[in-house]
Amino acid sequence: MRAAVAEGVNAPLSLIERDVPDPGAGEVLVKVTACGVCYSDLNLLQGKYAFARFPVIPGHEVTGVVTAVGDGVTFPEVGTTVGAQFLYDSCGHCNYCVRGEQILCPRKRITGVVTDGGYAEYAVFKAGFVTPLPSGLDPVQAAPLMCAGITAYNGLRHAGATPNSRVAVIGAGGIGTLAIRYAVAMGARVAVVGRSRRGEDAAKAMGAELYVSTDESPAAETLKTWDGGADVILNAAPSSTAAAETLGGLAPDGTLILCGYSAYPLSLPVQPMVLNRLRVMASPSGSPHDLRDTLAFSAQHQILPAITAITLDEAPETLDAMAAGRARGGRGVITFA
Structure with a gap:
């Protein structure tokens, strides 16, 4: 698969070929349809996240289709169109997690910052942290809803x-x-x-x-x-x-x-x-139940952002334009055929 990798702070994205990953227990493999290019991705490249882990594939505004599931996963099923968000996973047992406020977990991990994200043709996510897209939401236009x-x-x-x-x-x-x-x-x-x-x-x-x-x-x-x-x-x-x-x-x-x-x-x-x-x-983004509510409200009221579809090869140029304050025409969204 093709992927864009952030090698380190102030280093250009590297466009590489990499094997398609296998989902482990509790994980799903998603064939990425689209991934929004967020200012948080720019913050990653500029060194504004001290907790970042390099090298890493950026991107946390992800939509795609589940193509394989790991051991123990019964939901979502293969073939489900899902969205993956800023929150990759959490510890699952602290007071915040058991109340459904995983975004406040002290051990939470952030997609595309400490774990690989959506600047790739395929990505692995935790099954409990992806959200099925409601009918009526275009997966390309809906990608920025996963963060913005x-x-x-x-x-x-x-x-x-x-x-x-x-x-x-x-x-x-x-x-x-x-x-x-x-x-x-x-x-x-x-x-x-x-x-x-x-x-x-x-x-x-x-x-x-x-x-x-x-x-x-x-x-x-x-x-x-x-x-x-x-x-x-x-x-x-x-x-x-x-x-x-x-x-x-x-x-x-x-x-x-x-x-x-x-x-x-x-x-x-x-x-x-x-x-x-x-x-x-x-407000630091939200937990899985918050994303479900956001997508449902967006579908009900047909609220979708203005976007500019780009290719993976155009991602570095888009990030450069954002850094220079030249970004125009709606949020850049990487699309995969």
């Missing part, structure tokens, strides 16, 4: 987004665009925060009622005039500063949730937080 989708949907749920709540989304990239569409489908009122007016028409087309350009006015001040402020602010931008500067736009009892961040420390004004009972939290 679950991060946005789960973030909104944990932050308390409800029908008629006011939800502001900072940034309208991969996660942000899905967060806007999910929030609208949940029945929330939505505002979008961007640097310029360039994204206003697209945001309004997705159902946003308010667009805030930070080039024209501070986001916090504008959001505060939106019937008293946002109940939820979801930061999808790769900037901790942008999140902190928007905190003042929360209504009392509001929540700022970080789905995007940068290396800079998060500096927050304590007194307004105390006086208004504000909360700040983060």
